[in-house]
Amino acid sequence: MVSVLRAEGIVKSYGEVQALRGADLGVEAGEVVSLLGRNGAGKTTLLSTIAGLLEPDAGTITVDGIDVWDEPKRAAALVGIAPQETGIYRAVSVRDNLRFFGELAGLRGQALTRRVDDLAEQLTLTALLDRKSTQLSGGEARRLHTACALVHQPKLLLLDEPTVGADVATRNELIEVVRQLAEAGSAVIYTTHYLPEVEALDADIVIIDQGAVLARGSQAELIDEWRTSGVEVGFDRAVDEASATQHGAEALTSTSWRIDAGGIDEAVTRITASGEIDALVVSAEFIRPNLERVFLNVTGSSLDDDAGSDGTEAQAEAGA
Amino acid sequence: MSTTIAVARHQLRILRNDPWFLIIMFLMPLALMPLMREALGINLQAVGFEGASGAEQVVPGQTIMFGFFVAGNVAFALFREHGWRTWDRIRASAAAPASLLAGFMIPSIAIHLVYQAVLLTTGSLFFGLRFNGGSPIALLLIMASFSFCAVSFVLVLAASLRTINQVNALVNVGAMVFGGVGGALVPFEQLPGWARAVGPFTPHYWAMEGNRSVFLEEGGIGDVIVGVAIMTAIGIAACVVGVWRFRTDETKEFFA
Numbered sequence: 001m002v003s004v005l006r007a008e009g010i011v012k013s014y015g016e017v018q019a020l021r022g023a024d025l026g027v028e029a030g031e032v033v034s035l036l037g038r039n040g041a042g043k044t045t046l047l048s049t050i051a052g053l054l055e056p057d058a059g060t061i062t063v064d065g066i067d068v069w070d071e072p073k074r075a076a077a078l079v080g081i082a083p084q085e086t087g088i089y090r091a092v093s094v095r096d097n098l099r100f101f102g103e104l105a106g107l108r109g110q111a112l113t114r115r116v117d118d119l120a121e122q123l124t125l126t127a128l129l130d131r132k133s134t135q136l137s138g139g140e141a142r143r144l145h146t147a148c149a150l151v152h153q154p155k156l157l158l159l160d161e162p163t164v165g166a167d168v169a170t171r172n173e174l175i176e177v178v179r180q181l182a183e184a185g186s187a188v189i190y191t192t193h194y195l196p197e198v199e200a201l202d203a204d205i206v207i208i209d210q211g212a213v214l215a216r217g218s219q220a221e222l223i224d225e226w227r228t229s230g231v232e233v234g235f236d237r238a239v240d241e242a243s244a245t246q247h248g249a250e251a252l253t254s255t256s257w258r259i260d261a262g263g264i265d266e267a268v269t270r271i272t273a274s275g276e277i278d279a280l281v282v283s284a285e286f287i288r289p290n291l292e293r294v295f296l297n298v299t300g301s302s303l304d305d306d307a308g309s310d311g312t313e314a315q316a317e318a319g320a
Numbered sequence: 321m322s323t324t325i326a327v328a329r330h331q332l333r334i335l336r337n338d339p340w341f342l343i344i345m346f347l348m349p350l351a352l353m354p355l356m357r358e359a360l361g362i363n364l365q366a367v368g369f370e371g372a373s374g375a376e377q378v379v380p381g382q383t384i385m386f387g388f389f390v391a392g393n394v395a396f397a398l399f400r401e402h403g404w405r406t407w408d409r410i411r412a413s414a415a416a417p418a419s420l421l422a423g424f425m426i427p428s429i430a431i432h433l434v435y436q437a438v439l440l441t442t443g444s445l446f447f448g449l450r451f452n453g454g455s456p457i458a459l460l461l462i463m464a465s466f467s468f469c470a471v472s473f474v475l476v477l478a479a480s481l482r483t484i485n486q487v488n489a490l491v492n493v494g495a496m497v498f499g500g501v502g503g504a505l506v507p508f509e510q511l512p513g514w515a516r517a518v519g520p521f522t523p524h525y526w527a528m529e530g531n532r533s534v535f536l537e538e539g540g541i542g543d544v545i546v547g548v549a550i551m552t553a554i555g556i557a558a559c560v561v562g563v564w565r566f567r568t569d570e571t572k573e574f575f576a
Contacts (some may be wrong), residue, residue, distance in 0.1 A: 051412050053569070076414035087405035089330075091338045104413045132337070148409065168521035283478070 002158050004029050004078075006189035007049065008061055010059035012211075019045040020056065021211040027156065027187040031218055032178060032203035035191040036295065038303055042211040043134070043191040044084060048157045050189070051081040063156050077105065080154030084161045084191075086145045088133050095129040098151055104150030115151060121178060123147045123309045137169035146174060150181070157181060163197060175200050193303050195291050203289070209299040219291060226294040230260040233269035234283035247271060255279075258287070327423025331397055332409035335431070335552040342431070345390050349382035349439060353447055356382075360506070368511040369536050375450075377507060379443030380531035383436050384466065384524055385499035388437050391470035395430035397477035399487065404572025417568050425559075432467035438506055454534030458544045462530035463547045469523040475562035476562035483573040498522040503529075523551050 005027040012020040012263040020042050027033050035043050048054035048161045052068045052075060061068040068075040089097050098116045100154055107115060123143045128136065136144065146162055159178070164173040176190050178201065194199060198205055198219070205222055216223060233249075234256045241251040247256040247270060261267035264284045271277055287293065295303050335342065353375075360381075361374025369376070401407040410420065419466040443449040451459075469506075473494070477487050499505060501515040508516065520552025526547035533539030 006346060019459075053411055053415055072414035079412065080479050081409070081412050083405065083408055085405045087409050089334065089406060090404055092330075093337075096337075098527075100326065100330040101409070103329065104410065104415070186491045233433055254400055286484060 003027075004031075004064055004115060005062070005189070007046070007061045008048060008059055010046065010049055010061065011057045012049060012209055013057055019211050020059075022059070023208065023211060023213050025050075025105065025189075025206065025213060027189060029155070029185050029187055030182050032182045032188040032201055034198045034203040034205050035189055035208055036140055036193065036198060036205055036291075036303070037191070037192060037208040038299075038301070041208045043208055044160055046208070046209075046302075047081065047083075047160050047189065047191060049157055049288065051079055052076055052154075052308060053081075065211070069105065078155045079154065080149035080152065080156070081157065081158040082146045082149040082160065082162055084123065084164065087142050088141060088142050088148065090134045091132070093130050093132055094125055094136070096131060097144055098129075101148045101149040107152065115153075117148050119150055123150075124173060134214075138165050139167045142166045142170055146177070149179075153186075155186060157186050159188065159190045161191055161193075163192070163194070165219060166262055170198070172200075174300070177259060195295075195303065198291060206238045207295060207298050209301075215294075215298045222294045223289045223291070224298045230258050231264055231281075232256060232258050232287055233281050235277075235279035236282045237279045239279050240261070246276075321419070322324075324422040324426065324524070327410070327415075327420060331424060331427040333411065334397070334498070335427070339395075341393065342390070343433070345386055346435070346438065349386045350442060352382055353378050353443065358516060359446055361509050363510060363538070365506050365544065372536060373448045374413045375443055375447040376532065377447045377562040379440060379447055379449045380528060380535065381499070381504040383439040384502070385437075385444075385495055385504045386496035387432060387436055387466070388430055388470055388498065388524070389491065390497075391430065391474045392488065393422055394471050394493065395474050395487040397424050397428070398485065399484040399572050399574045402572040404485075407572075408575045409548035411568050417566055418563050420568065421475065421524040421563055421566060425475060428471045428474075429467045430473060433463055433570040437469065443504065449535065452535065454536075457532045458530070458539055458541045459492045459508050461541065461548045461553075462527055462544055465551035465555065466527040466530075469551040469558070472555040472558035472562060473523070476558050479566040482571075483511075498524040501525070502527070524556055526550050561570070 003026060005023040005025065007023065010020045010023045010103060023042065025046065037043050045054065045103065049056045050071050063075045063078045066075045066078065068156065089100065095116060099112060099118060102112045102115055107124065120129050123146065125143055125147060128140060128270065132142065133144065142165060146159065149157060162174050175197065178190060182188055186309055189219055190201060190203065204216065204218055206213055217225065238254040241254065244251040244257050248261040258291055259267040259270065261270065264286055268284055271281060294304060357374040357378045360377040361372055363373060363375055365370035401410065414518065423534065440449065474491060477490050481487050501511065501519045502522040503511065503519060504524050507517060511519065530544040530547045533543045
């Protein structure tokens with residue numbers, strides 16, 4: 001496989017806030033990488049630095065061997081970015097939007113016309129080509145937004161939360177397009193915090209939190225490496241944490257344990273059989289290994305938990 | 321160059337799809353011209369231009385004053401990119417700031433030039449504006465230098481200010497104040513002394529002087545060349561400051 005992106009030791013701060021803390025990321029040709037992280041984890045900042053929109057404080061980024069900051073024009077020709085917020089020209093038609101971004105990338109004449117037609121077909125925009133963009137639905141606008149990043153057939157495609165606001169059909173179409181692009185040899189970085197999308201993409205997953213890449217692998221590899229299985233039990237009162245070890249359990253809190261057991265019945269039996277626990281089991285849940293659990297184990301917090309968000313993404317938007 | 325052409329062409333596409341700003345800017349001076357022509361004819365005669373109809377003052381005056389609003393379109397186009405969230409997409413092409421700005425400025429200058437030509441032609445057809453021996457080439461030089469100067473001036477505002485409301489406010493003030501002290505509303509000779517003292521520091525004054533020279537004094541290229549040179553110099557200086565001051569990574573607020 002040919003390396004398309006090499007980002008090493010990327011550091012970026014906004015004043016006192018460190019948005020990226022030495023993030024590393026590599027993507028090969030034909031590979032889809034799903035950047036998974038909470039809001040504020042640094043996903044958008046990382047994409048902005050790769051796209052040349054935001055200069056990092058430290059680190060190097062090369063696209064197809066070309067340094068993004070030493071040769072921005074050459075590198076830009078290889079990168080397509082669809083930012084998080086829909087960015088299209090509302091006053092003109094779908095065709096004119098696509099033509100403009102094609103012209104900006106240096107496409108002209110028949111080549112441009114052919115490319116616009118092909119892309120429209122690929123993203124089911126053909127019937128909408130002469131429609132003014134103000135008349136598009138949210139999903140259609142989102143498809144156009146993504147299409148604008150593809151006009152020049154970039155080697156590296158950066159999609160920042162591409163399905164935000166999209167309906168199910170659009171979401172599925174976009175995922176299919178991403179798959180096709182990868183099959184055609186493009187490298188794709190796809191940020192999201194929707195786990196079903198990550199699973200549907202069957203991509204390599206990169207977990208990013210607080211500006212650093214914490215884990216990477218396929219879904220199966222990550223689950224294998226980071227899973228916790230067993231049963232979580234809850235007590236009606238505080239239980240001596242030391243006795244958890246004696247029962248082959250791990251104390252999660254003063255009133256909950258995790259027991260490495262094959263099922264709920266087995267776990268409850270092991271706790272109650274000793275007769276040493278002076279508390280009632282009031283809840284028991286079998287923990288299935290899944291990505292959500294992996295994310296929790298890697299980062300220490302849930303994907304839906306924005307408490308760790310430091311607002312750096314918003315600053316990235318402003319800075320970029 | 322390809323970036324400049326692509327951006328310029330696209331700006332014209334956008335304008336073609338949404339021309340209402342230009343239409344209104346065309347209709348407003350046309351509505352004022354017949355209302356003010358006769359009174360301004362009397363004013364011109366009072367300052368020594370025997371036989372003036374008033375069209376020689378009102379048509380160029382309104383064209384120049386409203387033309388400054390039209391020049392504001394270059395700022396509107398730049399800020400609109402931020403409102404539509406397309407600015408970062410353009411930036412991602414790694415185009416040089418000067419190429420990008422040229423793509424916004426060139427269509428604005430061309431539109432400004434056409435705007436002046438259409439209003440002056442309409443003034444000639446319906447309000448009695450005549451060359452009376454003046455040079456059309458001299459007029460063309462005045463129009464071109466004023467268009468360049470006005471758009472460059474607005475570029476400085478767009479590069480320096482953060483919100484479109486700030487730009488609009490200053491463009492409006494600039495159009496009215498520069499137009500007023502530059503002699504676009506009433507003959508320059510009838511302005512108070514303080515206004516006549518500051519008038520020559522505005523491009524509007526030189527544009528009006530040139531127009532009056534052509535339409536009232538049989539002026540040729542030699543008669544307007546100083547004004548053309550001054551407006552061109554102001555335009556170049558503004559253009560340099562605008563490009564120097566412009567930061568592609570600076571956030572602009574379209575609705576604020």
